[in-house]
Amino acid sequence: MHHTGYQPDTVALIGAGNAIDGALQKGLQRVGFRVQLLTAEQLTSGQFAARADTIVINAASCGGSAHMDTARAACEALCAQPFTALLHLSSYGVFGGARRKKIDEDELPSPGSAGGRDWLACEQVLAAQENVSILRLGWQIDRSDRALLGRIIRGLLEGKPVALDDVSRGNPVTVADLARVVVAITQQLASGAPRSGIYHYGSADTCSAMEFGREVVDRVRSLYGEDFAAELVALEPSGDDRSSVLGCGKLRDVFGIQQRSWRQGLTRQVELWLERLQKPES
Template identity: 75%
Template sequence: MHHTGYQPDTVALIGAGNAIDSALQKGLQKVGFRVQLLNREQLQADHFPARAGAIVINAASCGGGARMGEARAVCEALSGLPYTALLHLSSYGVYGRSRRKKIDEDEEPSPTTGRGRDWLACEEALSGADNVSILRLGWQVDRSEDALLGRILRSLLDGKPVILDDNSKGNPVTVSDLVRVTVAIAQQLASGGPRSGLYHYGSADSCTAMAFGSEVVDRVRSLYGEDFAAELVTLLPAEEDRTFVLGCERLRDVFGIQQRSWRQGLTRQVELWLERLQKAEPRGER
């Protein structure tokens, strides 16, 4: 293996149990990291199973609501273990009903949902260490079949109307962009960059679920033909405005990582998810 110069050159990746895991593993390996994929049971062993001084990337909180109890246990198990640096992936969900145009890192977390309180509890379990970085992510649209992209595509393939909120805005994060940002941070952590901090990342442009769905339909029609039947229906009555747009200037200022549009690479993401959904549940021709 070509020596990258990273110190350390090993990343211990704690997975989310969804599409993020393999994408992160491949992204890290592509730039030259050795990757150890770990789970909660391994963290609770008598000794830390990662290579000495490894960087830890904790994606456990990205597993969805059903896995948040496990994610909290992972964070508690990680506290105090002998790693060089830890990057914990968190969520905008730690915030309550902020009316700011953009939420920056100085905004005080005030979750109003059970899942938001779980995300904050995960962060708090790791707080206080001088080698922990927290990356709060915008709305993750394609991490699993139950996320927005999978729900839209599944409904389209089934010929069902897609009901979407056209009121609340966010700055979405695709798996491919999450990997780009996470790998870039890991490279800098292994190259002398700051090993503690609180950062935000979301796409450069915000949108509603309806606007996102419209773009997805355009991509599907580019693949299946303009006569592909698709019905998008606005959610009525409109939900309470749950707009959460993250300001991401600190990530840019500290690490030089720029925001990208969520539209960038969307066609490829749609292709991959269509293939995945069709393999999971074969359907006849439309």
């Protein structure tokens, strides 16, 4: 086997149980890491024992709100495991909404929702551990068919109106871009980069869910033709602006990782989700 020069060259990936897992596993293997993909349940039930020469990537918190208890238990189990470095994937949700400026990494979390408190609780479990990095991500638009992209395309295919927020803004993250960033961080963790810190990542440009939806409709029409009917409906204003835009300067300064537009590669993402959602259930 060709030696990559990474020290260590083994990654234990605690999966999210959705599209993130395959993208991370393939991306890490493509650059030469040996990857062991585990579920949070395998970790918490004692079916896995890490070695000191292992990098752990913990995506368990990205599994959705219904799985946050298991994700927190996975974080607690990781505290008893040896590892060279641990990269924990978290969310902009640890902050409340309605921020007019970008949220820097040194701003104190102040979650305004139960989901945000769950994200923060997972971070706090790991905060006292050595060699732990936390990567907070902008809203994840395509990790499952219940996320924004899948919800929009499913509504369009079923001919149903799709109600979207046209007020709150964020800098979203696609699964493909998430994998790019995580792989790049892991390569550098295995090559002598700092092994602890808090980082943010979101796309270079911001949007509301409605703006994103209009762009998706344009991509679907480019594939189906201009006669494709689509109805996007703005949610009634509630007075609740939940805008959260992450500043990503520290990730750039420490790892040299540049932000990309959420529009980059969107046509291909739409094609893949159309194929997935149109596939007959077996």
